[in-house]
Amino acid sequence: DAGVIQSPRHEVTEMGQEVTLRCKPISGHDYLFWYRQTMMRGLELLIYFNNNVPIDDSGMPEDRFSAKMPNASFSTLKIQPSEPRDSAVYFCASSRSSYRHEQFFGPGTRLTVL
């Protein structure tokens, strides 16, 4: 398996633009997680899905952020409109069913909002 795939790897955009980050989890994994990493706050959970259904989105910063998982092999995280404070590395991770399985992380998307 290729592991968790994220695209793009790097994104530079201007304030106010829409940004869409994409994730393909490992086949057979039922859980998908979106995390954000910044120098100030470290790693934080944004939202996670189980069997394509959002379970906990309490970490989504505000209405500008939205996430979808239309099927078991694809998820998106959208920011509209983007702001400079959204600059961070966004990681997607997946795990097999059951919370007690290790999570496999994608390579991350480094987002810079100018």
Next chain:
Amino acid sequence: KNEVEQSPQNLTAQEGEFITINCSYSVGISALHWLQQHPGGGIVSLFMLSSGKKKHGRLIATINIQEKHSSLHITASHPRDSAVYICAVNPGNYGGSQGNLIFGKGTKLSVKP
């Protein structure tokens, strides 16, 4: 106060030294994870444990549920072990936990040759 605290924040060691990184947490958990983040940014899961001890090569992870504390040990450290080590927990009780992780701020390890 953060729910997951790691110490030290930064650690410099000489090649061959025995290294210990500590993690304390204040919430009930069902599992604790140790992750490794290399300078390139990629994150790899090293261990997931809910009791006792696990060993993989030169790495050993222990957890004491009663004391809400875990340690990650590296024996015979090597420059390639230089990375950020992150402790994370699944909050909740064993029978009905959540899938998400709460992270510590990480420990930056630098091993000098």
